[in-house]
Amino acid sequence: MTVRVRFAPSPTGMLHVGNVRTALITWLFARKNAGHYLLRIDDTDTERSKKEYEDAIRESLTWLGLNWDEEAWQSKRLDRYAVVIEDLKRAGRLYACYETPDELNLKRKALLSQGLPPIYDRAALNLTAEQKAAYESQGRKPHWRFKLNLEPIIWNDLVRGSVEFDGADLSDPVLIREDGTPLYHLCSVIDDIDFKITHVVRGEDHVTNTALHIQMFKAMNATPPQFAHLPLLSDPEGGKLSKRLGSMSIIDLRDQEGLEPMAIPSLLARLGTSDPIEAYSSYQPLIDHFDFSKFSRGTPKFDTDELERLNARIIHTLPFAMVKDRLAVMGLSELDENFWNAVRANLERVRDITTWWQVAKGPITPIIDDADFTQTAVTHMPPEPWNESTWGEWTNAVKNATGRKGKDLFMPLRKALTGMDHGPELNTLLPLIGAEKAKKRLSQLAA
Numbered sequence: 001m002t003v004r005v006r007f008a009p010s011p012t013g014m015l016h017v018g019n020v021r022t023a024l025i026t027w028l029f030a031r032k033n034a035g036h037y038l039l040r041i042d043d044t045d046t047e048r049s050k051k052e053y054e055d056a057i058r059e060s061l062t063w064l065g066l067n068w069d070e071e072a073w074q075s076k077r078l079d080r081y082a083v084v085i086e087d088l089k090r091a092g093r094l095y096a097c098y099e100t101p102d103e104l105n106l107k108r109k110a111l112l113s114q115g116l117p118p119i120y121d122r123a124a125l126n127l128t129a130e131q132k133a134a135y136e137s138q139g140r141k142p143h144w145r146f147k148l149n150l151e152p153i154i155w156n157d158l159v160r161g162s163v164e165f166d167g168a169d170l171s172d173p174v175l176i177r178e179d180g181t182p183l184y185h186l187c188s189v190i191d192d193i194d195f196k197i198t199h200v201v202r203g204e205d206h207v208t209n210t211a212l213h214i215q216m217f218k219a220m221n222a223t224p225p226q227f228a229h230l231p232l233l234s235d236p237e238g239g240k241l242s243k244r245l246g247s248m249s250i251i252d253l254r255d256q257e258g259l260e261p262m263a264i265p266s267l268l269a270r271l272g273t274s275d276p277i278e279a280y281s282s283y284q285p286l287i288d289h290f291d292f293s294k295f296s297r298g299t300p301k302f303d304t305d306e307l308e309r310l311n312a313r314i315i316h317t318l319p320f321a322m323v324k325d326r327l328a329v330m331g332l333s334e335l336d337e338n339f340w341n342a343v344r345a346n347l348e349r350v351r352d353i354t355t356w357w358q359v360a361k362g363p364i365t366p367i368i369d370d371a372d373f374t375q376t377a378v379t380h381m382p383p384e385p386w387n388e389s390t391w392g393e394w395t396n397a398v399k400n401a402t403g404r405k406g407k408d409l410f411m412p413l414r415k416a417l418t419g420m421d422h423g424p425e426l427n428t429l430l431p432l433i434g435a436e437k438a439k440k441r442l443s444q445l446a447a
């Protein structure tokens with residue numbers, strides 16, 4: 001059996017950490033099993049669906065390196081849905097209802113006030129042809145509900161284990177709106193059948209939907225696929241994801257935050273699993289170790305600091321070839337591999353490199369704590385050419401001449417040379433600054 005999965009976003013908003021996690025985990029499962037990954041655009045809500053969101057979804061997935069094998073749009077399949085709707089009506093599994101939203105609300109409130117679950121009472125099933133005609137003559141249009149079988153619904157969830165519902169505890173879901181447009185449940189199940197989906201992976205907010213869908217698959221003479229429901233992410237305090245990086249769109253994490261794409265899957269693929277979270281520069285190890293059995297049912301906590309740490313760790317080993325073009329866009333096309341390798345360990349974001357480029361190329365404002373000391377240092381500068389051992393030779397000579405050591409020796413030199421009290425190792429930075437600029441800076445000259 002070939003694994004066939006789908007990621008089915010509604011183009012009514014941007015992809016965030018939460019929904020992209022579903023995309024990622026579905027993708028890892030597909031790639032692990034040499035399966036087929038469908039990107040299904042759930043765009044039947046024509047009022048809220050927007051082309052710009054659809055484009056942003058595709059752009060987000062592409063940036064993250066999550067490729068897909070096929071693409072489908074629900075809005076292009078309305079004819080197909082219409083055929084299935086007729087079949088279900090003929091089979092008596094879809095029935096017309098005429099209640100207004102206010103009437104339904106009243107019924108719900110009445111049940112709740114009696115301490116009863118707000119299950120739809122199926123009053124519409126008892127309407128006579130005359131009553132229906134009367135509603136229609138008042139201008140009411142029916143919405144259509146799926147008639148559930150009042151029987152147990154059981155499935156073995158790949159994450160949650162055995163899950164059990166009873167049709168008697170659920171309301172018959174509305175599948176067709178008053179204006180005749182089909183709703184998510186109907187389109188989704190028809191698509192899952194037609195695209196031969198073998199595994200449905202989605203958030204646990206869909207667990208009850210799955211109970212409904214299983215009966216719908218059966219009503220359409222199809223075998224339900226397998227299901228995996230992922231617990232939804234929370235913030236570190238267990239609340240809704242709302243903090244900074246957690247609530248930003250993937251596009252903003254790229255453009256505003258300047259994150260590395262692999263930082264995101266490095267965290268999201270392993271969160272809530274028994275595998276350790278590490279910084280990965282490629283997907284292969286994540287694919288190789290993927291298994292639904294490693295996912296726990298607990299709520300995984302999304303920690304922004306952890307994302308920051310993974311991002312930095314990825315940059316610290318990022319090869320120059322991977323950033324060359326981005327540096328050029330930042331106006332740093334002169335920045336070469338040597339420079340990149342010298343400073344990358346100090347970066348939390350690639351864009352921070354502009355600071356160190358400025359320090360190396362100047363001009364900077366030197367910080368001089370003790371002019372006599374820095375002048376003495378000038379007189380002990382080794383001759384060019386400079387390399388990685390120059391800093392060691394030089395500071396040794398200055399140490400012998402002045403008797404200073406440790407921080408007293410290094411810090412005034414760092415502040416004079418860079419205008420800052422922290423930064424990349426000076427043995428790598430010093431040759432990048434060069435003797436001419438170093439001499440000027442130690443002599444309090446802007447350079």
Ligand code: GLU
Pocket residue numbers: 008009010042188201202206
């Ligand atoms: N469009 C639905 C959503 O975004 C898809 C859910 C599903 O995977 O079936 O929630």
